[in-house]
Amino acid sequence: MLMMKKRNFLFLMIIAVLIGALITAGVVYFIGTMSGGYVSITKDDYEKYKLMKSKYGKLDELQSYIDKNYYIPPDEKKLEEGMYKGLFWGLGDPYSSYLTADEYEQMKVAITGEYGGVGVTIAADDEGYITVVAPMDDSPADKAGIETGDRIIKIDGKAYDSLSLDKAASVLRGKAGTKVxxxxxxxxxxxECSLTRANIVTHTVKAKTLDDNIGYIRITGFEENTADEFSKELRNFEKKEVKGLVIDLRDNGGGLVNIGVDIADLLLPEGVVTYTKDRNGERYDYKSKTGATSLPFVVLVNGGTASTSEILTSAIKDYKAGKIIGTTTFGKGIIQSIEQLDNGDALKLTVMQYFSPKGNVIHEKGVEPDIVVEALADDKDDVQLKKAVEVLEK
Structure with a gap:
């Protein structure tokens, strides 16, 4: 990245003249610049210059062509952003990308599950409006009387429609205590609604007691508060002495690996939950401690069960701690590292692969359930959940 940022100086060099003179540092090269002057560089720097010109010279030529010939003056910032995004696109890895500052902030919201805002879920409708899917309980939106089905047409006097959904969501967020x-x-x-933004915490764990005293916990994602929420619900069911527990991971796309391991720690005996390997083959083990629940449990999965959900599922399967019911999981067995840059943008790069405790590959294979149950097209009765309850009752 630093080399790309510094390339402008190198790309402006148009003439390289080797001067046959020996200086204390060795051979010195004089490079002509567009300004008409010359600068001297060492042989090592000159070799680096040639490498840079060979590697990135074409990119500079393409940019110059666009600057001269595009029918309107191009947005230089957008062009630069496109170059960076294109570099990651070239990996052919959908999980690695260059993130703008706005995209990075949105990702942080998704990871932490906590943000300043009005507490409303929005979506684009078929008529081009931004529609309220649902206000969160006790949120500023809920207290102001905003309802499901309401259409947001202006924010702070500026009009928004379905094409500007992401921008609208960004504007609705902000520091707690500010008004919108x-x-x-x-x-x-x-x-007209005047709202005061508050600190919003999303909840990824939902629990209820099913018939015949069976506990049910649904996990929709693995965010910073998920393990604490799960632990609380698990302890409640232990106190109620339920017959067993259904853990529903269907359509759970994953999240923070350490949170998945924390939940595994509540369900598994002491040992390896998962391990990772990087490009150099270096291994790192994630382990659980003693103190697993004594409640019998089963886990529901499907094709939307991915990433951290698969780490948890594969560990439960390898230890035979509970039955896995449903259909084969998605198959995302790689981990991304996120690093923020000085300008607020960020890099998301796949840096390692993870494996089940027994060394099974998850990526592009998924985890096969112990009991295969296909969901029905019109599955109002939820046959997969029915099977889970049936297994627990036995």
Whole structure:
């Protein structure tokens, strides 16, 4: 990255003249610049210059061509952003990417599950509006009377539609205690709502007691608060002395690896939960401690069960701690590292692969359930959940 940022100086060099003179540092090269002057560089620097010109000279030529011939003056910042994104695109890895500062902030919200905002889920509808899917309980949006189906047409006096959904979501977020004005279209009535942003915490764990005293915990993602929420619900079911527990990981796309390991620690005996290997073959083990729950449990999975969900599922399967029910999981067995840059942008790069405790590969294979149960097209009765309860009752 630093080499790319410094390349402008090198690309402006147009003439390289070797001067046959010996200086204390060795041979010195004089490079002509567009300004008409010359600068001297050492032989080592000259070799680096040639390498840079060979590697990135074509890119500079393409940019110059665009600058001269595109029908309107191009946005230089967008071009630069496109170059960086293209570099990661060339990996052919959908999980590695260059993130703008806005994209990075959105990712942090997804990872932490905590942000400043009004507490409303929005989506684009078929008519081009931004529609409220649901306000969160006790959130500023909920307290202001915003309802499911309301259409957000203006934020702070500026119009937004479905094409500007991401921007609207970004504007609705902000520091807790700050105000934002939202114009709502409800049917034919236009409503003005003045909201004060608050600290919003999303919840990824939901629990209930099923018939015949069976506990049910659904995990929708692995965020910073997920393990604490899961532990709380698990302890409640232990106190209630339920017959067994259904852990639902269907359509859980993953999240933070360490959170998945923390949950595994509550379910598994002491040992390796998963291990990773990098490009050099260096191995790192994630381990659980003693103190697993005594409740019998089963785990529900499907094709949307991915990443950290698969780490947890594969460990449970390898230890035979509980039955896995459903269909083969997605098959994302790689881990990304995220690093923020000085300008606020960030890099997301796949840096290692993880394996089940027994060394099974998960990536592009997934985890096969112990009991295969296909969901029905119109599955109001949830046959997979019914099977899970049946297994526990036995």
């Amino acid at each position: 004005d939202v114009t709502i279209l409800r049917g034919k009535e236009t409503l």
